[in-house]
Amino acid sequence: MPASTASEQPAGAARQLRFSGVQVDHRDGDGRPFRVLDVPEFTVAPGALIGLRGPSGSGKTSLLHLAAGLFSPDAGSVGWGDVAISTLPGAARDRWRRETVGFVFQDFHLVPELDVLANVTLPASFSGWRRTAGQVARATALARRMGLADLRRRAAVLSRGEQQRVAIARALFNAPALILADEPTASLDPAHAAEVGALLVEIAAESGATLLCASHDQALLARMQHVVAIGDGPLHLKEAA
Amino acid sequence: MNPLPMVIADLRALRWTAAAIVALVALAVAIGVAIGAQERGLRQASARAADDFDLLIGAPGSQTQLVMSAIYLQPEALPLIDGRLINELSRDPRVAAVAPLAFGDIARGHPVIGTTLAFAGRWGRLQPSEGRLFTREGEAVLGADVTYRLGDKIEPSHAIAGHWPKRGVADAEEASHRHEGHAYVAVGRLPRLGSPFDRAILVPVESVWEVHGLGNGHAGEDAALGPPFDGQRIPGVPALVVKPRAVADAYALRARYRQGGTMAFFPAEVLVGLYRTLGDVGQVLSVASVLNAVLILAAIFLLLVAVTGLRRRRYAVLRALGAPRAYVLLVVWLGMAGLVAAGCLAGLGLGAAATLAVSGLFEAQTGLRLSFALGRPELAQVGLILLLGSLAALIPAALSYRQSITAGLRG
Numbered sequence: 001m002p003a004s005t006a007s008e009q010p011a012g013a014a015r016q017l018r019f020s021g022v023q024v025d026h027r028d029g030d031g032r033p034f035r036v037l038d039v040p041e042f043t044v045a046p047g048a049l050i051g052l053r054g055p056s057g058s059g060k061t062s063l064l065h066l067a068a069g070l071f072s073p074d075a076g077s078v079g080w081g082d083v084a085i086s087t088l089p090g091a092a093r094d095r096w097r098r099e100t101v102g103f104v105f106q107d108f109h110l111v112p113e114l115d116v117l118a119n120v121t122l123p124a125s126f127s128g129w130r131r132t133a134g135q136v137a138r139a140t141a142l143a144r145r146m147g148l149a150d151l152r153r154r155a156a157v158l159s160r161g162e163q164q165r166v167a168i169a170r171a172l173f174n175a176p177a178l179i180l181a182d183e184p185t186a187s188l189d190p191a192h193a194a195e196v197g198a199l200l201v202e203i204a205a206e207s208g209a210t211l212l213c214a215s216h217d218q219a220l221l222a223r224m225q226h227v228v229a230i231g232d233g234p235l236h237l238k239e240a241a
Numbered sequence: 242m243n244p245l246p247m248v249i250a251d252l253r254a255l256r257w258t259a260a261a262i263v264a265l266v267a268l269a270v271a272i273g274v275a276i277g278a279q280e281r282g283l284r285q286a287s288a289r290a291a292d293d294f295d296l297l298i299g300a301p302g303s304q305t306q307l308v309m310s311a312i313y314l315q316p317e318a319l320p321l322i323d324g325r326l327i328n329e330l331s332r333d334p335r336v337a338a339v340a341p342l343a344f345g346d347i348a349r350g351h352p353v354i355g356t357t358l359a360f361a362g363r364w365g366r367l368q369p370s371e372g373r374l375f376t377r378e379g380e381a382v383l384g385a386d387v388t389y390r391l392g393d394k395i396e397p398s399h400a401i402a403g404h405w406p407k408r409g410v411a412d413a414e415e416a417s418h419r420h421e422g423h424a425y426v427a428v429g430r431l432p433r434l435g436s437p438f439d440r441a442i443l444v445p446v447e448s449v450w451e452v453h454g455l456g457n458g459h460a461g462e463d464a465a466l467g468p469p470f471d472g473q474r475i476p477g478v479p480a481l482v483v484k485p486r487a488v489a490d491a492y493a494l495r496a497r498y499r500q501g502g503t504m505a506f507f508p509a510e511v512l513v514g515l516y517r518t519l520g521d522v523g524q525v526l527s528v529a530s531v532l533n534a535v536l537i538l539a540a541i542f543l544l545l546v547a548v549t550g551l552r553r554r555r556y557a558v559l560r561a562l563g564a565p566r567a568y569v570l571l572v573v574w575l576g577m578a579g580l581v582a583a584g585c586l587a588g589l590g591l592g593a594a595a596t597l598a599v600s601g602l603f604e605a606q607t608g609l610r611l612s613f614a615l616g617r618p619e620l621a622q623v624g625l626i627l628l629l630g631s632l633a634a635l636i637p638a639a640l641s642y643r644q645s646i647t648a649g650l651r652g
Contacts, residue, residue, distance in 0.1 A: 062647075070561055091565060098563025105650075109558040113250040125243045126564045135279040174563070 006200070014046035014177040014210045015066060022076035022193030024062050037062050039076070042228075044210055048101075049201060051224035052214040058231030060214035064180045066157050067212060080178065098126055099214045102171030106183035106201065108163040110170075112156035116148055120169045121157050135173075142169040146199060161192030168200055172207070179204050181213040185220050194219060244571040247559070251576045255548065259580055262541050266584020268504030268590050269537040270626060271637040272535035273530035274592025274619045280523035280612035281618075284516055287313075290436035290609060291508045293363050293450055296483040298322065298330075298498050298505045300347040307504075308511045311342050311480040313607065314437040315354045316400050318345075322503050324458060324470060330483060334569040335490035338364055338396050339468070341478040346397040347415060350408040353397045353425075353442045353477075355449030355465045364484055372429030375445055377466065378457065380574075382443045386608070387431040396441060397452060408440060421602050423452045437608030448475045524585055527622075538581070542633045545577050549637040555650025556641050567641050574631075576639035581630030585623050589615065 002110040009168065024037040037059035044050055052060045065071055066078050069085040080100065088096060110119050120139040124131045141152055146165040155166060164184060171179060184200055185193035197220040204211035221227050252259050290555055291312050299307045300320035309315040321367070330339040340360030345351040359365070361374050361382050372391050374382050381395055388409040398411075399418040425444050433439055445466045447457040455476035483505075485491035491507070498505035510542070556569045592612065600611040 044524070065647050065650070068561060070650070094563065094565040097561075098565075101563065103561045104562075105558065111247065111250045111555070113253040114246060115407055116248075118246055122559075123562055123564075125246050126559075126562070127242055130242045170562070203284070223445065 003096065005059050011131060012177055014208055015083075016079075017044040017178065017210060017212070018042070018079045019063075019066070020077050020079070021074045021200055022078060023067075024059070024066070025116075026076045032092075037066075037073075041081070041195075042132070044212065047208050047210055049204060049211045049223075049225045050213065051221040051227040052212065052230055053216070054230030055219060061182055062232055063230065064103075064182050064212060064214055067178065068103060068180055068188065069097050091168055093168075095160055098123065099174065100177050102174065102176035102179045103163075103166055103173045104179070104181040104184045106186045108167040109185070110166055111156035111161055112159075113154065115154050116150050116158070116166050117151040118171055119166050122170060123124060123173050139169065142172055145169075145203070155191045159192075160188055161196060164188060164196045165199070168196070168203070170191045172203060175207065177209050179213075181211065181215075183217075184213065193217060197223060242565065242568050242571070244568055244575060245275040247460075247568075247572045248575045248579065251572065252579070253551070255269050255279045257280050258544070258548075261589060262544070262580045263584045263615075265537050265541065266581055266626070266630070267587035269530070269534040270585050270588025270623055271595055273527060273534060273626075274589060274615065274629075275595040275599065276523065276526045276530055277614060277619045277622065278592065278613055279288045279611070280519060280526075280594045281616055282600060282613055283519065283609070285605075286435060286611045287515075288509075288512060289513060290434070290438075293360075293366070293484075294482050294508045294566060295485055296494055296505060297508055298326070298483060298503050299479060301502070301504045302566075303648055304504065304511050305515075307480060308508050309480070310344065312437075312508055313609070314344065314354070314441055316344070316347075317353065321479070324475035324477050325365065326409060326481060326498075326503070327475070327478070328469045330481065334496070335486055335494055336483055337486045338484040340482050341446045342480040342482060343446050343478045345400055345479070346420070346449065346452065347400040348395045348425075349388060349411045349441050350395045350415065351389075351399070351440050353395075353444055353449070354438075355444055355446035357446060359467065360482060365394070366430055366605075367434075369429040370432040372427075373428055375424055375443070375466075376428075378445050378448045378451065379425055379446070380428045383427050384439040384441045384443070385431060387427075388428070389427050389442070391430065393427045395427060396420070397423060420452045428445040433478035435523075435610035437555070439610075440608050447480065516584045527565050531622070538626065538630055538633065541581075541630075543634075545634070546637045549573055549641055553641070553649045555646065557646045558608040560646045561650060569644075570638045570642045573641050574634050577634035577637065578631040579636065582627060585627045585630075589619075589623060592619070 019039045019042040023035060024040040025033045026036050027033050028071060042163045052063060064071055068135050069088065072086045077084055083096060084098065087094065111122065117139055120143055121135055124135050140151060146169045148162065148165055155163060156165065181200060185197045188196060197217065201223040215221055251534055294312050297307055297311055300322050302320065306317055307319065310317045310319055327339060328342055330336050338359055340357040343355030370383065383389055397420050398415045399420065401414065401418065407591045447466060451457050456472055456474060458470035458475045460471045485494055495505045559569055583622055593615065596613050600613060604610050622634060
């Protein structure tokens with residue numbers, strides 16, 4: 001188990017993320033099974049910044065979901081250090097995810113009815129009753145770091161670039177050791193995409209967290225230490241172009 | 242964990258729908274509450290109005306009609322019984338008190354009731370709130386709601402059965418039947434009884450007889466009011482109220498005066514029959530109101546299931562951010578149960594308001610004051626609706642609990 005952490009303390013240090021013999025099967029419209037993902041062996045070093053590249057449907061999102069423990073593979077295992085994520089029972093897995101993972105989505109998925117501060121501190125409500133002054137301070141600092149000044153604005157009125165900044169601040173709120181980003185810049189115009197991509201990579205590097213980022217965005221992939229291609233043979237790390 | 246921020250966000254997203262749901266539940270609850278409370282209120286008020294009428298004696302005919310006329314003062318032309326019965330009964334050792342009720346006149350729409358001093362004070366139970374009770378012929382005591390003032394001259398008219406005059410106004414019909422040359426003077430006012438007698442003008446029965454040219458029932462012009470009546474001729478009255486000394490006496494008297502040209506009965510007997518009918522109607526209405534509530538809850542339930550389906554993605558995102566299953570379950574459940582609970586509370590208030598409004602109308606019509614209180618049956622009914630609503634809300638909550646996160650994220 002990772003060190004149990006209160007949300008305002010830094011999470012446990014990043015560990016090695018390891019996929020072994022992972023297979024994920026789906027069924028197509030006619031009920032015939034087909035393999036979505038086949039990863040014989042794939043290891044990510046602690047604190048590495050990894051880009052995932054591959055055509056649509058190649059399994060990038062499934063790989064991120066596996067890493068977050070959102071579902072279990074049909075075969076093989078996913079491990080975080082000595083934690084076998086893929087076999088953790090439900091409640092323990094929820095807890096591990098809450099304490100370890102920060103997730104950034106392509107479509108932000110903020111709660112439009114809540115203001116910026118409430119969106120950023122939302123993960124605190126999963127475990128605590130009241131948000132502490134320390135949590136508010138941390139959320140405020142994160143929002144400032146992301147270039148958000150007014151914390152009282154409702155998410156519904158923010159621009160898309162601002163929304164993704166809020167989403168990144170939310171993902172970082174629990175000081176995750178593993179940041180997973182699924183096409184974080186795909187819904188943004190090029191100028192916003194560059195800013196947000198840069199912030200994401202910067203902050204991940206600062207915090208020492210492992211970053212796994214699926215993207216088509218060449219500029220974003222170029223900021224990573226390594227880029228992995230999915231969909232053409234076994235996964236292997238390549239130096240970013 | 243604290244799901245409230247998300248619950249509030251969900252409710253805000255629903256906004257007008259949420260308000261409509263609360264309003265619908267409130268209406269359903271209010272109808273049930275109002276029906277129940279109204280029925281009980283009517284029962285209690287009508288029973289209270291009959292409190293001082295232990296045994297009624299009148300000419301053979303409809304008991305219900307005599308009750309309606311003597312206790313609830315609905316004008317009807319009734320046959321009279323021999324006035325000598327008053328003397329006979331006041332000598333009877335089984336009788337604690339007896340009083341005639343002579344109705345048939347009105348003044349400004351208020352019924353004028355001839356009776357005795359003792360009954361005007363409800364056998365000593367009432368003290369006038371203003372002035373005094375009548376002590377001689379031509380004096381009148383006013384019910385709490387009578388529009389005359391003390392010292393006013395009251396000119397009685399002959400009431401026409403079936404003519405329902407507006408109170409406080411002497412209309413043309415009333416003016417055309419005035420007993421010319423006769424008038425009462427208001428000398429006192431009674432405290433509020435919550436019964437139709439609040440609108441009545443009580444006068445000595447001797448005066449009513451005089452007004453109709455029947456003499457005063459006594460041998461002399463200036464005899465003391467009330468029984469015994471020693472006149473050559475004692476005029477008849479439509480009803481006698483008898484207060485028996487004991488329960489056994491009551492039954493004996495009832496048996497005795499069921500023969501020989503009179504009928505005698507306990508008003509409670511008539512009321513029990515009426516209540517049975519009222520209760521049946523009330524039961525039909527409350528079954529209808531429960532069905533109505535169930536239909537509304539079912540419609541709301543389907544609506545909320547649909548809403549929850551539309552929010553699959555939102556809840557999957559929460560789970561991907563680390564929310565435990567129980568958190569999502571609580572968010573869905575609290576939101577729905579909260580709406581139903583708010584509706585139930587609002588419904589209690591609305592039901593109370595509706596009951597008061599209907600009671601006001603009813604009192605204006607009949608003079609019966611219905612006291613309103615939320616009774617255990619109403620609270621139980623609301624509790625049942627709340628329970629059913631909360632249980633029903635568990636179903637969509639459980640559905641989102643079982644929802645696969647990856648499927649939800651795909652939308």
